[in-house]
Every structure is written in C-alpha cells, then in structure tokens.
Amino acid sequence: MFNRGAIINIRGLGHRTIDSVMRFGYASRFFALTLLNSGACFRRPHLIVRELYYTGVQSMIIILVSGLFVGMVLGFQGYQTLNTYGSESALGVLVALSLVRELGPVVSGLLFASRAGSAMTAEIGLMKTTEQLSAMEMMAVDPIARVVAPRFWAGVVSMPLLAAIFSAMGVYGGYLIGVVLIGVDDGSFWSQMQSAVDFREDIVNGVIKSVVFGVAVTWIALFEGYDSPPTAEGVSGATTRTVVTSSLAILGLDFVLTAFMFRGI
Amino acid sequence: MERSTIDLWVGLFMVAGLGALTILALKVGNMGSVGSNETYQLSAEFTNIGGLKPRAAVKSSGVVVGRVSGIIFDNEKFVARVSMNIDSRYKFPQDTSASILTAGLLGEQYVGFEGGAEDKPLTPGATLKLTQSAVVLEKLISQFMYSKADGSAGK
Numbered sequence: 001m002f003n004r005g006a007i008i009n010i011r012g013l014g015h016r017t018i019d020s021v022m023r024f025g026y027a028s029r030f031f032a033l034t035l036l037n038s039g040a041c042f043r044r045p046h047l048i049v050r051e052l053y054y055t056g057v058q059s060m061i062i063i064l065v066s067g068l069f070v071g072m073v074l075g076f077q078g079y080q081t082l083n084t085y086g087s088e089s090a091l092g093v094l095v096a097l098s099l100v101r102e103l104g105p106v107v108s109g110l111l112f113a114s115r116a117g118s119a120m121t122a123e124i125g126l127m128k129t130t131e132q133l134s135a136m137e138m139m140a141v142d143p144i145a146r147v148v149a150p151r152f153w154a155g156v157v158s159m160p161l162l163a164a165i166f167s168a169m170g171v172y173g174g175y176l177i178g179v180v181l182i183g184v185d186d187g188s189f190w191s192q193m194q195s196a197v198d199f200r201e202d203i204v205n206g207v208i209k210s211v212v213f214g215v216a217v218t219w220i221a222l223f224e225g226y227d228s229p230p231t232a233e234g235v236s237g238a239t240t241r242t243v244v245t246s247s248l249a250i251l252g253l254d255f256v257l258t259a260f261m262f263r264g265i
Numbered sequence: 266m267e268r269s270t271i272d273l274w275v276g277l278f279m280v281a282g283l284g285a286l287t288i289l290a291l292k293v294g295n296m297g298s299v300g301s302n303e304t305y306q307l308s309a310e311f312t313n314i315g316g317l318k319p320r321a322a323v324k325s326s327g328v329v330v331g332r333v334s335g336i337i338f339d340n341e342k343f344v345a346r347v348s349m350n351i352d353s354r355y356k357f358p359q360d361t362s363a364s365i366l367t368a369g370l371l372g373e374q375y376v377g378f379e380g381g382a383e384d385k386p387l388t389p390g391a392t393l394k395l396t397q398s399a400v401v402l403e404k405l406i407s408q409f410m411y412s413k414a415d416g417s418a419g420k
C-alpha cells in the first residue's frame with residue numbers, strides 16, 4: 001500500500017517535470033514564431049500603435065502615481081538613514097541610483113505585468129475560447145502575425161518608456177520630499193546626483209534591464225493566453241499564472257542582470 | 266475610440282517616455298557636465314593609489330577639471346599608472362604636482378592638481394613628475410604609535 005502510493009507520487013513528479021519542460025519548449029517555439037512573423041506588423045504600424053495605446057498609455061497613470069510615491073518614500077527613508085551619518089546631501093545620489101538602477105525597471109515591470117500582461121492574457125485567452133483565433137485561421141490570416149506580434153512589439157517598446165517615466169517621477173518625488181519639505185540643500189542634491197550617476201553605467205543599464213523585462217513579461221503573457229485551456233476556468237488560471245510567472249521572471253532576471261552589470265569592481 | 270484620438274494618446278505617451286529618458290540623461294546623469302567637452306590625456310605614477318577608482322574627479326583648487334579614465338599597474342616600475350582626461354579649457358604648467366586626496370574624512374578619493382611656477386604647459390599625453398600617494402590610515406596610525414612609544418621610552 002505504502003509502496004504503491006510512493007510510486008504514484010514519483011510518477012506524478014516525473015510527469016509534471018516532463019510536462020513543464022515540454023511547455024517551455026512550446027513557449028520557445030511560440031517566441032521564435034512571433035519573431036519570424038513580425039514582418040507583417042511592421043508593414044502595418046497602426047496595429048502596433050493600437051496596442052501601444054492599450055499597453056503603454058493605459059499603464060501610464062499607475063506608473064506615474066506609483067513612481068511619485070516610491071520616490072517620496074525613498075526621500076523620507078533615505079533622509080532618516082543618511083542623517084545618522086551627517087551626509088544628508090547625498091540624498092539625491094541615493095534616490096537617483098536606487099531608482100535608475102533597480103526600482104525603476106523592477107517595480108514598473110511588476111506593475112506592467114499585472115496591469116498590461118494580465119489584460120493581454122485574458123484578451124487572447126478569450127479570443128481563443130470564443131474561437132476567434134480559429135476563425136482567423138479559417139480566413140487564412142495567421143493569428144500569430146495579426147494578434148500576437150503587434151502586442152509583443154508594443155510591450156517591448158512601451159516597457160523601457162514606462163520605466164524611464166517611473167524613474168523620472170521618482171526622482172521628482174524624492175526632490176519634493178528631500179528639498180521642498182525637509183530642506184536638504186537644493187544645489188548639493190542635484191550636483192552630487194549628477195556627479196554620481198553615470199549615463200552609460202547607470203541609465204543605459206537601467207534601460208537594458210527594462211527592455212529585457214518587457215520581452216519577458218509580454219512573451220509570458222502572450223504565451224499563457226495562447227496556450228490557455230478554452231474554458232472560463234482556463235482563462236482565469238492563465239491570467240493568474242501570467243502575473244505569478246512574470247513577477248518571478250522579473251525578479252530572477254533582475255538578479256542575473258545585476259550580477260553581470262554591477263559586480264562591484 | 267477614433268483612430269486619431271488613439272494616435273494622439275500614443276504620441277503623447279512616446280513623447281513623455283522619451284522626455285523622461287532625456288531628463289534622466291541630462292538632469293540626473295552627467296551627460297551635460299565634463300565629458301561632453303574636448304579633453305586631453307595626462308598620466309601620473311603613484312606608489313599607492315588607495316581607493317581611487319576610474320571616473321573619480323580630478324580637481325584643481327576644488328574645481329573639477331577632469332576625470333580619471335583608467336588605472337593600470339606598471340609591472341616594470343611597480344607603480345600604479347593613472348591616466349586622466351582633462352578638460353582642454355584648462356592648461357597646467359610642467360611642474361604641476363598631483364596628489365590623491367580624500368573628500369572629507371570618509372568621502373571618496375580624487376586626484377588634486379597643484380600648479381607650479383613653470384611657464385611651459387603640459388602637452389597632451391605627458392606624465393606628471395611630482396606625485397604624492399594616497400594616505401593610508403593604517404600606516405599613519407602605526408607611525409604615530411611608534412613615535413609615541415619612542416617618546417615615552419625617552420622620558
């Protein structure tokens with residue numbers, strides 16, 4: 001009896017492992033197909049513009065507000081800590097570096113995954129459930145070229161822009177709290193920030209991070225939608241998986257990228 | 266929604282994103298300051314550079330005149346060779362001395378230039394002859410301890 005249970009458990013483990021590897025392979029094939037079929041949507045840029053509206057423009061409010069608040073919190077917390085060492089003039093450096101290097105790409109990536117990624121999955125999953133994708137195939141329209149590729153490129157374009165907006169708003173929020181409210185010296189706030197933040201090392205690396213997160217989030221969201229079981233339950237499960245998987249992917253990728261970019265040398 | 270309205274909003278979004286990137290580059294980063302100007306290279310040899318890092322400031326009378334572009338170890342003379350990009354608006358005489366200083370007690374280290382009396386300016390690519398290495402706190406303390414010990418033994 002005990003043996004039988006153990007065997008079934010082990011069999012289940014193996015089954016799930018093989019299943020997830022297979023799913024990963026399917027996802028990679030889906031990614032390659034998306035890239036290969038992108039030509040059509042570059043020839044019809046209004047498809048991408050329409051998706052930019054839904055992914056980029058509609059995420060802008062949440063990005064603006066949360067960027068401002070994250071920056072303001074950094075202003076308070078940074079001032080508290082730096083004040084202990086009598087170096088509150090370095091507040092600008094702290095706020096700018098933490099936003100540009102880490103918080104900007106990561107937090108806006110997480111917000112993007114839950115705001116735009118989940119919507120993408122639900123939309124494509126529902127298109128599949130209501131057999132719109134099959135109908136397109138019937139009309140000899142490739143659903144990957146017509147539906148998936150424009151969404152993918154819109155996500156890849158809008159993610160770095162959203163991260164930049166987030167960081168800029170955050171720096172402004174830190175300025176509001178640090179300089180306007182607490183009264184850190186205006187000149188040293190900006191000048192120390194400018195001498196510490198490097199364009200290539202910090203800003204470009206932040207942009208690279210956000211592009212990578214954009215690719216990862218949109219890929220996961222589109223694949224989960226495309227692969228979702230065509231039921232109401234299946235679509236809701238796929239939407240949840242999009243948010244969970246892409247959040248974990250963002251944090252994991254962020255660690256790997258940070259290890260490459262800022263090795264502390 | 267009308268096509269043109271969508272276009273307007275997407276355009277606004279792109280402008281806001283690119284604007285934020287420009288602000289980050291110019292206002293937060295150091296694209297606008299030293300680095301965009303014409304520079305020339307100088308180098309100096311130090312027996313000990315302490316915690317000096319590439320991109321550290323080069324200052325003269327407290328004004329930033331350039332940045333450290335690279336630090337390598339000279340395996341023949343056993344010294345550190347520091348190369349610096351100096352803003353070409355500033356010329357220094359040939360007997361300029363370079364020393365590694367610290368901003369504040371625990372601040373970052375920078376290279377300080379002190380002009381000499383020579384008439385001829387340093388040419389691009391020249392090496393500064395007079396250098397003073399970084400102060401190593403441990404050596405300073407141990408010297409102080411030795412002299413203190415000597416002093417008390419003599420009494």
